[in-house]
Amino acid sequence: MKLLFFSLCFLILFSSCRNRKESNNSSTDSLVESNYNDHSYSNLDSINTTHLDLELDVDFNNQTIYGIARHTMNNKGTGSAIFDIKGLQIKKVTLGPKGNERETDFMIGKMDADSILGQPLIVSISKKTNQVNIYYQTTKASEALDWLDTAMTSSKTKPFLYTQGQAILTRTWIPVQDSPSNRFTYAAQVKVPNDLLALMSAKNPSKKNTTGIYNFTMEKAIPSYLIALAVGDIAYHSYGGNTGVYAEKELIDACAEEFDALPKMMDAASKLYGKYQWGQYDVLVLPYSFPFGGMENPRLTFANPTLLTGDKSLVSVIAHELAHSWSGNLVTNNSWDDFWLNEGFTVYFEERIMEEIYGKEVADILAEIEFFEMQQEMKEISSGDHPEDTKLHLKLKNRNPDDGMTQIAYVKGAFFLKTLEAKVGRAQLDEFLNSYFESFKFKTINSKQFESILQERLLDPNKIKFNYKEWIYEEGLPKNCVKIVSKRLQNMTELAQNFSAGQPVFEPKIHYEYQKIKGKRKKKKVKVVDQIKRDDFIVQEWQVFIRNLDDNITIDQLNKADNAMHFSSWNNSEILTEWLVLNIQKGNTTKLRPEIKKFISKVGRRKYLMPIYRALSINPADKKWAKEVFEGCKSNYHAVSKNSIAEVLK
Numbered sequence: 001m002k003l004l005f006f007s008l009c010f011l012i013l014f015s016s017c018r019n020r021k022e023s024n025n026s027s028t029d030s031l032v033e034s035n036y037n038d039h040s041y042s043n044l045d046s047i048n049t050t051h052l053d054l055e056l057d058v059d060f061n062n063q064t065i066y067g068i069a070r071h072t073m074n075n076k077g078t079g080s081a082i083f084d085i086k087g088l089q090i091k092k093v094t095l096g097p098k099g100n101e102r103e104t105d106f107m108i109g110k111m112d113a114d115s116i117l118g119q120p121l122i123v124s125i126s127k128k129t130n131q132v133n134i135y136y137q138t139t140k141a142s143e144a145l146d147w148l149d150t151a152m153t154s155s156k157t158k159p160f161l162y163t164q165g166q167a168i169l170t171r172t173w174i175p176v177q178d179s180p181s182n183r184f185t186y187a188a189q190v191k192v193p194n195d196l197l198a199l200m201s202a203k204n205p206s207k208k209n210t211t212g213i214y215n216f217t218m219e220k221a222i223p224s225y226l227i228a229l230a231v232g233d234i235a236y237h238s239y240g241g242n243t244g245v246y247a248e249k250e251l252i253d254a255c256a257e258e259f260d261a262l263p264k265m266m267d268a269a270s271k272l273y274g275k276y277q278w279g280q281y282d283v284l285v286l287p288y289s290f291p292f293g294g295m296e297n298p299r300l301t302f303a304n305p306t307l308l309t310g311d312k313s314l315v316s317v318i319a320h321e322l323a324h325s326w327s328g329n330l331v332t333n334n335s336w337d338d339f340w341l342n343e344g345f346t347v348y349f350e351e352r353i354m355e356e357i358y359g360k361e362v363a364d365i366l367a368e369i370e371f372f373e374m375q376q377e378m379k380e381i382s383s384g385d386h387p388e389d390t391k392l393h394l395k396l397k398n399r400n401p402d403d404g405m406t407q408i409a410y411v412k413g414a415f416f417l418k419t420l421e422a423k424v425g426r427a428q429l430d431e432f433l434n435s436y437f438e439s440f441k442f443k444t445i446n447s448k449q450f451e452s453i454l455q456e457r458l459l460d461p462n463k464i465k466f467n468y469k470e471w472i473y474e475e476g477l478p479k480n481c482v483k484i485v486s487k488r489l490q491n492m493t494e495l496a497q498n499f500s501a502g503q504p505v506f507e508p509k510i511h512y513e514y515q516k517i518k519g520k521r522k523k524k525k526v527k528v529v530d531q532i533k534r535d536d537f538i539v540q541e542w543q544v545f546i547r548n549l550d551d552n553i554t555i556d557q558l559n560k561a562d563n564a565m566h567f568s569s570w571n572n573s574e575i576l577t578e579w580l581v582l583n584i585q586k587g588n589t590t591k592l593r594p595e596i597k598k599f600i601s602k603v604g605r606r607k608y609l610m611p612i613y614r615a616l617s618i619n620p621a622d623k624k625w626a627k628e629v630f631e632g633c634k635s636n637y638h639a640v641s642k643n644s645i646a647e648v649l650k
């Protein structure tokens with residue numbers, strides 16, 4: 001029925017249009033509705049891209065990409081091909097192989113009411129067409145593109161460009177069937193200014209050439225949201241083997257040092273869940289405006305420079321992005337309703353990698369901290385407009401898929417697997433996960449399919465009952481969720497309570513003990529000074545200290561803690577954010593304004609900016625000041641961060 005409906009309506013549409021047209025026809029509206037659920041207009045059931053060839057000219061002067069997207073398609077006999085576009089200018093569409101093309105009619109549907117999906121690009125083809133070429137250019141509305149002026153880069157002399165495709169932004173820089181359910185290979189020829197290097201989620205060069213023309217291939221089929229491009233004055237450091245790191249020249253040494261556990265992580269990950277399938281694995285550290293911690297573009301993770309702490313305390317983000325090479329990139333959620341299959345598995349896997357390298361205690365500390373954050377968010381979601389968003393499987397129809405990108409998918413998802421592990425045993429779960437990755441590699445999966453293989457391969461053979469339906473389809477947290485309690489974090493909580501109660505926990509404590517002195521027979525009484533130093537604890541322990549300070553803590557006490565541990569000048573964004581937010585909430589903003597301004601003017605990561613701006617928006621004087629700061633530095637932020645903050649300060 002659906003197929004018939006499609007062909008009928010295109011017959012009517014194309015009989016009356018030549019080349020580009022805006023549709024006011026109700027037939028396209030019904031088309032839109034039919035595929036809305038998938039967050040894509042494309043008619044994938046009838047025709048799908050199997051390979052994409054891109055020809056891109058990156059023009060920094062006009063901040064525009066001029067492109068040709070050549071889609072090789074598997075056509076099951078339809079007379080139209082539908083692509084997703086948003087903020088793109090379509091110049092012409094041709095059919096047939098390069099050099100032997102003929103121009104065809106196309107039509108652009110209306111923007112959906114909430115401007116979430118963009119517009120359908122409907123191309124007239126014959127039932128035998130398997131090559132569609134779209135000539136286009138990007139515009140100011142191409143949200144995936146972040147064009148950075150020289151002032152926003154480390155070099156201060158060369159500009160930078162990067163893309164962010166997830167969840168449905170690839171359509172803003174490439175006309176594409178933008179659904180995670182379809183996978184295709186791609187190749188690209190990219191022209192950039194010849195003093196810059198281009199990199200993609202593909203086979204990459206390690207250094208600049210003199211022509212500014214770079215060729216890329218991604219030979220494994222990937223979903224559209226994983227196509228990525230970065231252009232800048234970028235250098236490379238190889239760790240040997242198949243890992244390395246790219247960054248602007250000024251940052252490359254710091255990056256190489258910070259992420260030197262990467263080869264070990266690769267070993268640990270491959271030992272856990274099977275061979276790494278993508279050949280090379282590199283990390284590209286982007287400029288500060290990047291709104292996320294990391295993005296798992298295949299072969300080339302994009303990472304935020306706030307990970308460069310100098311003490312390797314945030315490398316779990318790299319473990320996370322590497323783990324996506326299995327969960328997410330190899331086995332992909334079929335739709336954004338099942339984002340938990342990408343992220344929950346990845347957080348579980350990330351913590352297993354961290355456990356292999358840094359031990360169970362550290363992995364448990366990370367898990368406990370995340371669990372706390374997830375519970376906070378779960379409370380907020382439960383009392384908000386969409387309490388059903390605390391389910392793992394979501395129904396995001398008519399909503400932005402970004403609404404599902406909460407700690408529920410990540411941490412509730414990971415605790416689902418941890419609870420399953422506690423029930424079936426680690427060896428059995430690992431065997432199951434290995435078979436899961438093997439059977440579904442380069443495929444997509446949904447919750448229903450996952451349920452049936454879980455039952456078939458893990459629960460039935462081991463005669464185990466497990467409440468997976470409750471976990472996946474019901475709100476909140478099931479009662480059998482495992483509890484992770486770290487002794488070290490308990491001690492830190494106690495330290496915070498003692499400090500809040502007025503005990504001089506950071507003052508030196510003197511005691512005497514008998515020590516053996518070399519060459520002397522008798523032990524000697526020696527004076528020992530004990531004093532807590534910042535290095536005695538890892539960053540995550542200090543986070544817990546800050547979180548557990550009493551609600552009634554005074555500004556005087558906060559200043560005392562800061563004088564002792566220097567939280568407000570710590571080059572660690574996690575600590576800095578916790579500390580600044582707490583101080584703003586307690587009315588200590590004026591004193592810390594220089595530190596706050598310095599931090600939020602430099603960093604563009606939404607995770608840090610949002611809580612700070614939110615805290616500042618409570619008190620009218622703080623809010624007024626925050627607005628001024630925002631006006632001055634908003635050009636340093638990616639649209640993703642800018643829009644969210646503008647909303648908070650409204």
Ligand SMILES: [Zn+2]
Pocket residue numbers: 320324343346
């Ligand atoms: Zn992730």
